[in-house]
Amino acid sequence: xxxxxxxxxxxxxxxxxxxxxxxxxxxxxxxxxxxxxxxxxxxxxxxxxxxxxxxxxxxxxxxxxxxxxxxxxxxxxxxxxxxxxxxxxxxxxxxxxxxxxxxxxxxxxxxxxxxxxxxxxxxxxxxxxxxxxxxxxxxxxxxxxxxxxxxxxxxxxxxxxxxxxxxxxxxxxxxxxxxxxxxxxxxxxxxxxxxxxxxxxxxxxxxxxxxxxxxxxxxxxxxxxxxxxxxxxxxxxxxxxxxxxxxxxxxxxxxxxxxxxxxxxxxxxxxxxxxxxxxxxxxxxxxxxxxxxxxxxxxxxxxxxxxxxxxxxxxxxxxxxxxxxxxxxxxxxxxxxxxxxxxxxxxxxxxxxxxxxxxxxxxxxxxxxxxxxxxxxxxxxxxxxxxxxxxxxxxxxxxxxxxxxxxxxxxxxxxxxxxxxxxxxxxxxxxxxxxxxxxxxxxxxxxxxxxxxxxxxxxxxxxxxxxxxxxxxxxxx
Ligand SMILES: Nc1ncnc2c1ncn2[C@@H]1O[C@H](COP(=O)(O)OP(=O)(O)O)[C@@H](O)[C@H]1O
Ligand SMILES: C[C@@](O)(CCOP(=O)(O)OP(=O)(O)O)CC(=O)O
Numbered sequence: 001x002x003x004x005x006x007x008x009x010x011x012x013x014x015x016x017x018x019x020x021x022x023x024x025x026x027x028x029x030x031x032x033x034x035x036x037x038x039x040x041x042x043x044x045x046x047x048x049x050x051x052x053x054x055x056x057x058x059x060x061x062x063x064x065x066x067x068x069x070x071x072x073x074x075x076x077x078x079x080x081x082x083x084x085x086x087x088x089x090x091x092x093x094x095x096x097x098x099x100x101x102x103x104x105x106x107x108x109x110x111x112x113x114x115x116x117x118x119x120x121x122x123x124x125x126x127x128x129x130x131x132x133x134x135x136x137x138x139x140x141x142x143x144x145x146x147x148x149x150x151x152x153x154x155x156x157x158x159x160x161x162x163x164x165x166x167x168x169x170x171x172x173x174x175x176x177x178x179x180x181x182x183x184x185x186x187x188x189x190x191x192x193x194x195x196x197x198x199x200x201x202x203x204x205x206x207x208x209x210x211x212x213x214x215x216x217x218x219x220x221x222x223x224x225x226x227x228x229x230x231x232x233x234x235x236x237x238x239x240x241x242x243x244x245x246x247x248x249x250x251x252x253x254x255x256x257x258x259x260x261x262x263x264x265x266x267x268x269x270x271x272x273x274x275x276x277x278x279x280x281x282x283x284x285x286x287x288x289x290x291x292x293x294x295x296x297x298x299x300x301x302x303x304x305x306x307x308x309x310x311x312x313x314x315x316x317x318x319x320x321x322x323x324x325x326x327x328x329x330x331x332x333x334x335x336x337x338x339x340x341x342x343x344x345x346x347x348x349x350x351x352x353x354x355x356x357x358x359x360x361x362x363x364x365x366x367x368x369x370x371x372x373x374x375x376x377x378x379x380x381x382x383x384x385x386x387x388x389x390x391x392x393x394x395x396x397x398x399x400x401x402x403x404x405x406x407x408x409x410x411x412x413x414x415x416x417x418x419x420x421x422x423x424x425x426x427x428x429x430x431x432x433x434x435x436x437x438x439x440x441x442x443x444x445x446x447x448x449x450x451x452x453x454x455x456x457x458x459x460x461x462x463x464x465x466x467x468x469x470x471x472x473x474x475x476x477x
Contacts, residue, residue: 002040003166004468005174007158008461009033009117009150010206011267011416012408014305014368015214016383017283017375019200022216024302027257027309028202029265030210032461033116035155036133037109037163038473044104050096052088052160054111055476056135057142059083064092068101083141087153090194091160091187097234098186098241099168109163110477111156116458119146129475148269148456149413154191154203161187162465174465183465184208185245192222205254210464213309215253257309258462260316262330263402264424265460266417268453270391274411279381286379297374304367311360318357329354333420338362338396338403358402365403365418372410383410387452391415394449398427415453428455 008030012019015026047065054060063080077093115136123136138145162183166172173179184205192198198219205214225244229237259265287294319326332355336344341362345352352359369384369392376383384392384406392404392415400423407416419427431450 002038002470003163004036004038004470004473005159005162005166005465006034006036006468007155007162007207007465008210008463009035009114009152009155009458010203011150011265011414012202013265013405013416013418014308015202015302016372016408016410017280018298018302018305019202019214019216020280020284021298022218022251024298025213025215025253025306025309026200026202027305028206028212028214029258029460030206030462030464031116031150031267032459033114033150034461035114035117035152035159035207036112036468036473037159038112038470038477039163039167040108040110040477041167042106044106046104048096048101048104048107050092050107050109050164052085052092052109052111054085054113054142056113056137057145058139059141060111062088064089066096068104083143085142086194087156087191088160091157091190092164094186094190094193094241095161095164095168097237098245099165100234100238101168105167107164107167109160111160112473112476113152113155116148116456117150117152117155118148126476128473130471132472133476135476149408151203151207153194154187154207157191157194158183158187158204158207158465161190174467180208180465182245185250188217189222189225189241189244193226198222201252205252206464208464209254209256211256211258211460211462212254213257217250217252221248221250256462257313258316259418259460260312260319260326262319262327262421263312263315264419264421265458266404266419266424266427267407267456267458268415268417269456270388270412270414270452272387272412272452274382274409274413276409276411279383279409279411282381283375283379283383286375286381290378293378297371297378301368301371301375304364304371307364308361308368311357311364315357315361329358330420331422333358333402334400334423334426337399337401340399341402361402361418365405368405369403372406376410381410382412385412388412388415391450391452395431398430399423400427431455 010028012028018024019026047067049065051063062085064077112135120136123138125134127134162174187204188201191204200216202214344355372384388406395401395404400420402418404415404417
């Protein structure tokens with residue numbers, strides 16, 4: 001029976017760099033762009049074959065085969081495609097060793113990824129028969145199509161792990177706690193093997209669990225497993241993998257946390273690009289050179305990050321406890337920009353109390369940015385470079401905006417605003433600089449302030465892995 005699963009993309013709103021250290025938490029939102037995997041399986045006699053197809057990309061086909069009766073060595077994966085896909089390969093290898101299948105199958109997993117993961121230059125659009133899914137077909141191989149930084153490899157590894165588990169694990173449901181833990185742990189191991197380094201894993205965690213407050217796993221768990229794997233027989237590697245995936249406490253934390261109703265994020269793509277690994281090494285070098293000062297910065301930034309999480313959670317509580325007051329509060333937001341919101345506290349005690357939760361959000365975003373700029377200045381890594389400071393400050397002048405940050409590692413890739421949902425279209429319109437709309441106060445907005453940013457058609461969608469409807473993919477397979 002064919003099944004379809006999906007996993008979301010991510011934006012790390014708060015906790016870049018800090019999340020590398022298990023002592024600190026981060027806030028990562030799952031986004032509406034998703035990666036899908038459609039399974040097809042039949043029994044086979046001689047050998048097992050797993051083919052990963054990614055039809056949106058030139059030469060997007062990778063085939064792996066292995067023999068289930070081979071008990072001496074780790075399973076051998078053979079690739080037919082001359083261009084390897086390290087993420088698909090590591091996932092198949094890890095999963096097969098984890099499961100140690102007892103029956104041969106011919107498996108095909110077809111991958112589809114939503115448009116926002118990659119630039120869409122020179123693409124053609126294909127739709128499913130019922131029109132509910134549309135994907136862009138590229139003319140180049142996957143490694144030559146520019147990415148937008150939404151975590152495509154984490155999406156691929158997570159959804160491929162889920163798809164393969166659904167074939168090998170009887171009665172597999174993707175959303176119970178045990179399944180999610182298996183998906184997460186196997187995907188983290190495979191992702192680290194493919195990347196040849198143990199990262200913080202926030203992207204795989206968000207792909208699995210959706211929008212979360214995330215605290216990373218203990219890196220030694222994976223380093224140790226990987227360093228020993230080549231010395232182990234199939235049987236021992238399988239046993240080690242089972243132990244690490246199912247019987248080891250990874251000490252990671254994933255607490256559900258999403259934006260309250262009426263509040264949205266607006267992601268802006270900024271013409272530019274940054275190298276995350278280089279910036280990470282600059283920041284870590286500064287951290288080890290100046291342990292005391294950097295500890296102060298880490299602590300202050302963490303306080304600001306957690307204040308943002310708390311104020312969003314409190315707003316969510318208000319939306320549940322007093323929906324009427326909440327909707328009045330949220331609809332008032334479209335009439336204020338950041339400076340005006342901050343000013344509200346000085347109007348009257350009543351205003352200060354009414355807008356307290358919103359003012360807290362605004363202040364915590366400002367504090368996050370302040371400490372990110374200190375990190376920028378001290379480490380030399382362009383986390384919030386001056387161009388992004390100007391752009392974010394300009395965004396703060398637009399009504400309905402509560403603030404914005406450079407997500408993840410920062411740099412020149414993107415900005416992420418937190419805004420009133422009802423203001424989205426007016427924010428987009430006013431930052432286009434058209435200046436035509438009658439109900440907008442554009443007097444203080446210069447048309448060219450926003451030239452560098454193009455808003456992406458992305459929203460928060462808080463779900464992690466999901467099972468999808470096969471009907472929605474007919475005509476694409
Ligand atoms: N749709 C896809 N189909 C097949 N492989 C994919 C797909 N998306 C991503 N990948 C794999 O992930 C790699 C990109 O990973 P990476 O450079 O870490 O980017 P990102 O920051 O988006 O995760 C690709 O070269 C490919 O190996
Ligand atoms: C610096 C970091 O803490 C966050 C980087 O976040 P990004 O979202 O910028 O990541 P990439 O998609 O890998 O570019 C590094 C990490 O946690 O691995």
